[in-house]
Amino acid sequence: MSLGSKVFDSVNYTLLALIGLITILPFIHVVGSSFATSAEIASTQFLLFPTKFTLDAYRFIFSTNTIFRALGVSVFITVAGTVWSMFFSILTAYGLSRKDLVGRRALNFLIVFTMLFNGGMIPTFLVVQQTGLLNTLWALIIPVTVNAFNMIILRSFFMNLPQGLEESAKIDGATDFGILFRIVIPVSLPSIATISLFYAVTYWNTYMHAILYLSDSNKWPVQVLLRQIVVLASGFSYDGTSYTDVPPPEVTVKMATIVVATVPVLLVYPFLQKYFAKGALLGSVKG
Numbered sequence: 001m002s003l004g005s006k007v008f009d010s011v012n013y014t015l016l017a018l019i020g021l022i023t024i025l026p027f028i029h030v031v032g033s034s035f036a037t038s039a040e041i042a043s044t045q046f047l048l049f050p051t052k053f054t055l056d057a058y059r060f061i062f063s064t065n066t067i068f069r070a071l072g073v074s075v076f077i078t079v080a081g082t083v084w085s086m087f088f089s090i091l092t093a094y095g096l097s098r099k100d101l102v103g104r105r106a107l108n109f110l111i112v113f114t115m116l117f118n119g120g121m122i123p124t125f126l127v128v129q130q131t132g133l134l135n136t137l138w139a140l141i142i143p144v145t146v147n148a149f150n151m152i153i154l155r156s157f158f159m160n161l162p163q164g165l166e167e168s169a170k171i172d173g174a175t176d177f178g179i180l181f182r183i184v185i186p187v188s189l190p191s192i193a194t195i196s197l198f199y200a201v202t203y204w205n206t207y208m209h210a211i212l213y214l215s216d217s218n219k220w221p222v223q224v225l226l227r228q229i230v231v232l233a234s235g236f237s238y239d240g241t242s243y244t245d246v247p248p249p250e251v252t253v254k255m256a257t258i259v260v261a262t263v264p265v266l267l268v269y270p271f272l273q274k275y276f277a278k279g280a281l282l283g284s285v286k287g
Contacts, residue, residue: 027262034058034255041251057256061229067260069218070225073137074204077221081141081203082196089146089195093154094180115148121212128213139213140206140221147202150195157191158184193272204265226257 001009028048033041034057036050061067095101096108118124124143133139161184169179185192207223214220220228230253 030255030258034252034259036252038252054252057252058260060253061226061256061260067222067225067229070220070222071264073219074206074221074223077137077140077206078200078203081144082199084141085145085147085150085199085203086192086196089151089154089199090180090185090192092146093151094158094184096151097155097158111148111151125212134213135215135219136213137219140209141203143209144202147199150198154188154191154195157188161187197268197272200268201265205261223261226261230254230257 025048029046032048032050035053035055036044036047037052037054040050040052041047092111096104096111098104101107119127128134128139128143133142165183165187166179169183174182205223206221207227210221210224214224230250
């Protein structure tokens with residue numbers, strides 16, 4: 001390697017290490033603060049590693065079985081919603097990737113149009129109400145079945161696949177659905193895994209739709225319940241009245257709720273990391 005290449009690599013690695021450090025430090029701060037005492041948080045502006053560990057915030061969060069029910073609801077919404085959304089996204093993307101589809105340009109325009117304009121909160125609520133989905137878990141899944149951006153990435157990926165794959169399958173007598181499920185999907189796993197992760201994170205972080213469509217607290221996902229726990233930790237009940245018991249410090253509870261809400265998604269990333277970068281890049285080569 002030349003001297004210039006060595007200098008470039010050194011500067012490049014240094015910058016990447018600094019960026020990585022800047023990225024990971026806030027999360028370390030959140031985790032460390034969730035185990036710290038109120039006195040240490042009050043005396044330290046940026047806490048990374050507490051000198052005295054305490055589990056008071058986590059005991060407060062897991063003091064009731066309601067949190068486990070909410071976690072179960074979130075897992076169901078995430079798994080069922082991701083499978084549901086991927087099924088329709090793949091069908092839509094594959095259809096729009098076919099150049100012989102009648103009205104392909106008009107359909108693409110209508111889908112892109114939804115990325116710029118939508119019906120709004122009240123019309124969407126009325127649609128959910130009139131279709132009988134109100135106060136059901138499917139109200140968090142069906143109204144957001146297909147994300148236009150995710151579908152376009154899948155469509156672009158399918159368009160980049162060699163035409164010879166489909167032609168050889170047709171010669172062997174495969175139908176359109178046979179080509180999709182036996183040829184296209186197996187060779188598109190990187191892109192599919194990436195989009196599945198996007199959908200899973202969206203469903204896991206469901207909050208606003210749950211507030212709008214669910215009136216039964218037993219059906220709340222974990223994000224809504226964690227918000228209520230933070231409100232209780234601040235000294236007030238959910239309706240704004242004073243909370244008589246003395247909960248753990250509000251800051252530590254906030255940090256602990258962030259950890260509880262984030263860790264499940266982080267545990268999924270290592271299994272999809274090998275597909276993530278490859279799928280995102282391959283799906284965005286052409287528009």
